[in-house]
Amino acid sequence: MTDSAPKPVKYPTIHMQAGRERRVQHGHPWVYSNEVQMDAAAKAVAPGSPVRLLEASGKPLGIAAFNPHTLIAARLLSPDPAARIDEGFFADRLGRALALRQRLFDRPFYRVVHAEADGLPGLIVDRFDDVVTVQANSVFMDRHIDAVLAAIDSVLAPRALILRNDGTQRALEGLAEETRLVKGVIDGPIRLEENGVTFFANPLDGQKTGWFYDQRDNRAFIASLAKGGRAIDFYSYNGGFGVQCAVAGATSVVAVDRSALALENAARAAAANGVADRFEARRADAFQEMERLDAAGERFEVVIADPPAFVKAKKDLGAGCRAYRKMARLAARITAPGGFLLCGSCSHNVDPPTFAEQVARGLNDAGRTGRILRSAGAGPDHPVHPNLPESAYLKAIVLQLD
Ligand code: SAH
Numbered sequence: 428m429t430d431s432a433p434k435p436v437k438y439p440t441i442h443m444q445a446g447r448e449r450r451v452q453h454g455h456p457w458v459y460s461n462e463v464q465m466d467a468a469a470k471a472v473a474p475g476s477p478v479r480l481l482e483a484s485g486k487p488l489g490i491a492a493f494n495p496h497t498l499i500a501a502r503l504l505s506p507d508p509a510a511r512i513d514e515g516f517f518a519d520r521l522g523r524a525l526a527l528r529q530r531l532f533d534r535p536f537y538r539v540v541h542a543e544a545d546g547l548p549g550l551i552v553d554r555f556d557d558v559v560t561v562q563a564n565s566v567f568m569d570r571h572i573d574a575v576l577a578a579i580d581s582v583l584a585p586r587a588l589i590l591r592n593d594g595t596q597r598a599l600e601g602l603a604e605e606t607r608l609v610k611g612v613i614d615g616p617i618r619l620e621e622n623g624v625t626f627f628a629n630p631l632d633g634q635k636t637g638w639f640y641d642q643r644d645n646r647a648f649i650a651s652l653a654k655g656g657r658a659i660d661f662y663s664y665n666g667g668f669g670v671q672c673a674v675a676g677a678t679s680v681v682a683v684d685r686s687a688l689a690l691e692n693a694a695r696a697a698a699a700n701g702v703a704d705r706f707e708a709r710r711a712d713a714f715q716e717m718e719r720l721d722a723a724g725e726r727f728e729v730v731i732a733d734p735p736a737f738v739k740a741k742k743d744l745g746a747g748c749r750a751y752r753k754m755a756r757l758a759a760r761i762t763a764p765g766g767f768l769l770c771g772s773c774s775h776n777v778d779p780p781t782f783a784e785q786v787a788r789g790l791n792d793a794g795r796t797g798r799i800l801r802s803a804g805a806g807p808d809h810p811v812h813p814n815l816p817e818s819a820y821l822k823a824i825v826l827q828l829d
Contacts, residue, residue: 436511438477441469441493441501445483451503455814456543458491458501470495475570477504477512492548492567497600502548502567512571517578520546525582528554528808536619537808538640539583543818544810549596552579553637555619557586558611560630560637564596576609587611589630591637595739606631616692618699621667622647624674625699627692628665641805642667642733645769645823648801649731650675652767652825656728659683659720661713661758666693668731668769673702677729681707683716717757726763733771733823741776748777748785755789762795762828775820779804782822790826797828 443451447462458480463469472478478493480501487508491501504512524545528537540552542564549565559579563569572590579588588610597604608631616627621643628638646668654676660669663682670693673680680702682693690708697706709716713734732754738747755770762768770786777785783802790797804811805821812818 436477438479438490439468439472439493440481441472441478441491442481442485443483443488448482448488451480451488453814456503456548456812457499457815458503460495460498460500463500465495465500469493473570475566475568477567479508492565494566494600497566502543502565504546504548514574514577514581517547517571517575518582521552521578521582524552527810531807534620536621536640539808541809543812543815549600550575551594553640554583554585555617555628555630555638557584558589558613558617558630559583559585559587560589560591561609562591562594563602564594564600566600566602569597569600569602580610585610587613587617589613591630616695622650622671624671624696626665626667626670626696627699629688629692632688638665639667639773641773641809641821642771642823643806643808645771645801645803645825646671648803649729649767649769649825653677653680653729656763656766657726658729659727659731659761661717661730661732662734663693663708663731664689666696666708668733669693670696670700670702670706672729672731673697673705674700677705679705679707681709683709683711683713685710685712714753714757717761721757721760726761726766728763728766729769730758730762730766731769731771732758733769733773736774737772738774738776744776747774748781751777751782751785752789752792755786756792757789759790759793759795759797759828764829765827767800767825767827768797769823769825771824772822773820775818777822778817779822783824786824786826790828795828797826799824799826801825 442464474494480488480491489506490510535556549568551562553560590607592605650671653672658672658677659681661683663684669680669682694708697703737750772782
């Protein structure tokens with residue numbers, strides 16, 4: 428060993444219970460608290476610490492992020508029992524995640540890191556060219572945030588770096604909310620591109636920040652059907668769906684949202700893409716506006732309804748499902764015969780078959796028939812860990828109605 432060789436790290440050791448190792452041996456990245464030997468030493472490990480995870484027999488499983496107080500006690504970080512969890516570790520994972528996105532996309536606008544699937548449990552990193560936003564959704568990431576930020580700075584060299592710790596997942600992990608400009612200056616909305624169309628977003632202020640890159644492919648699909656028709660985009664946020672429909676040749680587009688800031692960004696995007704004359708930003712409640720338009724007999728060739736999560740917690744499943752069904756019913760009523768309807772859901776707690784059922788019931792409630800053309804999830808910059816298929820939260824169903 429030379430003088431410069433790093434000293435081996437002595438992480439605390441956690442043993443699994445005999446007979447409980449199979450899921451992890453088969454590649455699942457999580458260990459539940461009732462599957463480890465939760466002795467006094469394990470309970471004393473500081474939440475968010477790296478540990479050496481071993482089978483009951485003592486055979487190493489790798490290095491994991493440990494929290495003795497949560498249902499998911501350990502999240503595997505590396506199968507290498509000698510792995511060091513430091514800036515170099517984060518930089519290596521980031522580098523691999525970045526290389527994938529650079530292969531997927533020509534332009535530097537994408538989600539760089541999508542948590543577990545990119546080997547970085549709890550970490551979300553979005554890129555708007557040289558502006559980068561970071562979200563740490565686990566105690567482990569929170570504890571290592573300085574090393575994470577340093578790694579992002581070295582791998583992506585952003586002009587501005589924003590820590591956006593305001594997700595609902597943080598509350599579940601007992602973490603406080605915090606939005607902090609780590610580096611650079613943000614003065615006003617930042618510019619981004621998606622499918623060749625320019626948009627604007629406020630990564631720091633406003634009720635919602637950033638951009639939802641997950642709908643990229645679904646936006647391209649519905650936009651390809653919008654030429655020559657009237658389109659309406661409910662829950663438009665910064666105009667992602669609506670402005671792409673206008674650019675693709677819709678004769679008119681209405682973006683409906685209750686947030687003035689979101690509509691400002693949408694209108695600004697319409698202007699930047701030269702379609703302001705065919706674009707209207709309308710501040711309204713989505714359901715009320717759908718009902719008003721229906722009563723007025725207005726019909727649209729393309730109707731988009733991609734709302735915020737209606738089911739934020741499991742206990743809201745019943746009420747949330749009824750809301751999705753109502754949304755599908757009201758949106759279907761204003762879809763012209765032969766027109767297209769996109770219904771979206773980003774609720775983790777609603778699985779694809781359940782969502783599809785609500786949409787089908789809503790159509791039936793509206794007295795409409797049709798056919799599903801596309802049933803899709805998020806784009807490839809939101810990859811899914813093969814053993815965590817349930818982490819695929821996004822659903823988008825596109826139908827043609829008779
Ligand atoms: N479809 C968007 C994402 C939706 S985010 C996209 O493609 O990017 C949810 C949006 O719904 C937010 O902009 C929020 O302001 C808006 N919203 C929430 N409740 C609403 C309501 N009742 N009526 C209209 N807009 C609403």
